[in-house]
Structure formats: C-alpha cells, structure tokens
C-alpha cells in the first residue's frame with residue numbers, strides 16, 4: 172500500500188558521469204518500492220545533461236521532477252578560470268538552502284535524500300531540521316572514496332602538501348602512489364579542494380554511502396572502510412552495483428550494423444568519457460596506433476571539455492586521410508553513443524578507457540577487458556583497482572614524466588596485449604560472473620539495496 176511506499180529525493184550534481192549513476196540509482200530505488208523525486212539544477216553545465224534529463228523524464232514519467240533554480244554567482248567571482256564542472260558544484264552549494272521550504276511542504280514527506288558528497292556540508296542543517304536521513308551515492312571506486320574520506324587528515328600533513336611522499340599511507344588500505352593523487356588535492360586553497368575537505372568532514376553525518384560497486388571487486392578496501400580501519404566514524408559503505416543501465420526511447424533505435432558484421436571479441440572500443448579531452452598531439456598518436464594495429468576499432472573522439480558536439484571537425488584533428496585510410500577497419504565518431512550497448516555487443520573484445528568509474532563498472536558488468544589510460548581526477552586510482560581486480564592492464568608510466576605523451580608504437584603494443592592475452596580475457600570473464608552474482612536475486616548487491624529500502628520503510 173502507499174502507506175509503506177517511502178518517498179525519496181535524488182540530487183545529482185554536475186557532469187554526465189555524475190548524472191547517469193544517480194539516474195540509475197533513482198530507477199533502482201523505484202524498482203524496490205520507493206517513490207522518487209529527482210532534483211536537478213537549472214541551468215545544467217552542458218547541453219548533454221539537459222537533453223539527457225528531458226529524455227529520462229519522458230522515458231520514466233513515474234519519476235517526479237523538481238528543478239532547483241541556481242542563484243547567479245557573485246559578480247566578483249572570476250568564473251573564467253574555474254573548471255565549469257567545479258563551478259557548478261559551487262553554484263549548487265550556494266543555492267541549495269532554497270530547498271528547505273520546498274522539501275518541508277512535500278506531502279507525503281521524504282524518508283531520505285540521496286545527495287552528492289560535495290553538497291552534504293551545506294545540507295546537514297536542513298536535514299536536521301527535516302529529520303531527514305542522508306545517503307551519499309559515491310560515484311567513484313571504494314579506494315578513491317577512502318582517499319576522499321581521509322583527505323582532511325592528509326591535508327593537515329605538511330609533507331603531503333609539499334609532495335614529499337612517494338606513497339600516501341591511508342590506514343587499512345594499500346598505500347597510494349603519490350602520482351595517483353589528483354594534483355589539486357595538494358592545494359587546499361582551491362575552491363575544489365577546500366569544498367571537498369569541508370564536505371569530507373561531514374561524511375559521518377550520513378546514514379550510509381551507496382557505492383556503484385560490488386563486494387568481490389574491491390573486497391579488501393571495502394572491508395577496511397566498513398571495519399572502521401580507515402576512519403572510525405565512517406557510515407557503512409553499501410555496495411549496490413554494478414548499477415543497471417536504462418534505455419532511453421531515442422537510443423534504443425541506435426544499432427550498429429557494422430559491429431554486427433564483426434567477429435566475436437574482435438573490436439576495440441575507445442572512449443575517454445564525457446569530460447576528458449586529450450591533447451591534439453596525443454589524439455594523433457592514438458590515431459596512428461589504431462590505424463597500424465591489426466584490430467578493428469570503434470572510437471568516439473572528444474576534442475573539447477564540456478559538450479561533445481563542438482565545432483571542430485574530425486579531419487582537422489586527425490588529418491584528412493585518417494578516415495579514408497581506416498574505412499572498413501574502424502569507425503571514428505564525435506557523437507554521444509550508447510556505451511553500455513556497445514560494451515554489451517559480442518563483437519567488442521577490448522576497451523581503451525580513461526577509467527571513469529561508470530565506465531569501469533560497465534566494463535565489469537560485460538566482462539570487457541580494459542586497457543587503462545587514466546588522465547586525471549580519480550582515474551589513476553580507479554585504474555589501479557581495475558588492474559588489481561584482473562579487469563585490465565595499466566602502464567603506470569603513461570601520462571606522467573617523460574611519458575606524458577605516449578607514442579603510437581607503445582600504444583600499439585598494449586593494444587596487441589589487450590586483444591590477444593587469453594589470461595586477461597579469462598580474468599575479465601571472471602569479473603563479469605562475479606558482477607552477475609552480486610546483482611542477481613539474493614546476491615550481495617541485491618541484498619544491500621533491499622536492506623536500505625527496508626530501513627526507509629521501518
């Protein structure tokens with residue numbers, strides 16, 4: 172009956188890599204009996220996000236929607252130098268207090284709110300006033316979450332700020348190579364880092380951290396987090412993944428006759444996510460490697476940070492002849508594709524990925540081996556998890572020092588390994604089996620989401 176149908180709000184922040192897992196979580200909560208209100212910020216950072224939100228709401232009209240109108244940034248704030256996604260975090264934070272009177276009027280009232288970590292500190296008072304439990308969906312690896320939760324402590328260590336460690340020790344987990352720490356973390360004066368630290372200190376106010384992850388994949392890190400070894404005050408880290416993707420009406424018609432013609436496991440899918448643009452020089456080295464390699468490929472190229480449908484022509488970046496020379500051997504695109512459907516396609520046998528966490532979980536679900544090529548943010552930490560779990564290979568030198576530009580012959584060598592190493596294929600298949608076990612009825616992730624919802628009813 173409706174009396175025991177808990178109502179929840181789900182509040183994503185900026186970027187497709189954030190939006191998609193929150194939307195997947197929203198649908199999962201709904202499948203398990205919650206009524207869901209999606210709260211999104213208006214305006215969004217990118218056209219891709221606003222278009223995706225509209226398609227999502229038309230495909231799933233049972234999800235309620237509320238648009239939080241963002242307040243303008245103070246005039247003295249120089250917005251030109253800040254990453255547009257970080258700017259949006261800040262702007263949502265400055266606007267979120269407007270939710271109090273609105274949420275107060277909700278009838279039936281909310282049973283819980285699912286809030287991004289970057290918003291928790293400013294929301295704690297509101298939540299207290301409403302008596303509303305907060306859950307934090309974590310959109311990265313458990314390993315990166317451990318780093319985030321330990322960041323307030325690290326940022327008080329002069330050695331950390333000076334970069335004087337070769338490894339960063341976090342209690343309970345394997346040491347993190349210093350090169351894997353996002354460089355902005357060492358500068359606590361940036362809005363980005365100070366916001367993270369401030370919010371990280373409030374993690375203990377949440378009732379739980381929901382992870383797009385499964386127990387088997389990061390077992391020892393999760394055990395450390397949940398055993399109070401990283402920090403005694405952490406709420407439970409609850410793995411409910413890999414999150415199930417959804418289909419939007421406009422994508423389901425997307426099909427790949429070219430892929431259908433390729434033999435099983437023969438095609439490399441190449442994508443560096445929705446927010447990472449490589450340098451033109453690096454894109455050209457990669458192009459050369461893909462052209463020279465023996466394997467077929469499907470490559471979505473991204474040349475600018477915010478929206479993919481930018482003006483730059485592919486032939487400007489790749490040269491006129493690349494597309495001709497690779498016709499039949501590969502497809503090179505600049506548009507948004509249904510990545511899940513591609514990874515699920517039997518022809519796809521390898522994935523060159525920046526290791527954004529959603530991409531990692533999608534590859535895990537499908538058992539597609541990854542050639543990890545992390546570029547920034549949490550990606551190096553995630554790449555390490557990928558390699559440790561047997562889902563992929565990673566050359567730690569790539570992207571730093573004298574290998575900040577990775578040459579074509581080296582890329583080609585790794586592609587060969589990715590596509591031919593039978594041990595790697597077998598271990599990636601094992602990951603897929605474990606992922607399937609976790610989400611099936613009675614599996615670890617399935618039990619955990621049921622417990623969360625039960626707790627909302629009770």
Ligand code: BUP
Pocket residue numbers: 186187188189191442443444445446447471506507508509510511526527528529530531533548
């Ligand atoms: Br690009 C692209 N189609 O063409 P990540 C991405 N995606 O479905 P990111 C598509 O966007 P952050 C495309 O499947 C994944 O769910 C992809 O998230 C999907 O990386 C999501 O992999 C991208 O986490 O975000 O975009 O760099 O840096 O926030 O992790």
